[in-house]
Amino acid sequence: MEQRVSLITLAVEDLAAVRRFWLDGMGWSPFVEAEGEVLMLEVADRVLLSLWDADHFRAEVGPTVQGEGNIPITLAHNVRSPQEVDAVLEQARAVGARSVTDGQHREWGGYSGYFVDPAGFAWEVAWAPGEVGDRVLGPPS
Template sequence: MDQRLSLVTLAVGDLPTTRAFYIDGLGWEPAVEAPGVLMLRAGEHLLLSFWDRREFEAEVGPIGSGIAPLTLAHNVSSAREVDQVLDQARAAGAEEVRLAEHRAWGGYTGYFADPDGFRWEIAWAPGEVNEIVLPPAPHAD
């Protein structure tokens, strides 16, 4: 099995609200839309998929309640960008979970919750992590 992730699927309570948050609020573009499903390109070979909770449960079984024991991370190339993305998420209606702060390991991160409570970490992680997860910077011609 190749070491890669193809899709991350999240069950959501109100797909139109989720769509409005990500598309209208954060400016992402849909890659695939079907009844009860919204998929967004999240990387070169990665889709972030949102399923209507009822359809999700019909396929994979009942899910529990409370905060999902996971976070989604969006890494950026500077601490300033962390603040900009957190501001954009707040303006789109995100719940502020944790203000951005400098971390002992040298990075700068903060958290927000999307309309279904999924926690997003917005991070600047100088060094190896950002070298792996960030796309190459565009070259000036």
């Protein structure tokens, strides 16, 4: 098996709300969309984020588990500066993120904050100096 991820699929209870958040609010574009079933977004070269209606997800994959607290996964959106972290967090807040944790300087040397999208998934918005930042964004120009 090759070391790569091609598709990240998240089951969402309210696909219409998630669509409004990402497309109308955050300005992302759909790659594939089947109304009421799935919304796929190209998030990297040859990588898709699939937001799949939870009922369709359960029909194919099986039961899902839900409970109190945050879903134990984060997705990250890396940016080129701490100021850009703050701008993206503010945009998420303005378009209806469930919660937003302001950016902070972190022990590991970077700067990040979090927002929770309408489906309940936590997104880290981060500026990472050095090797990690260069790897995910390319070297500074």
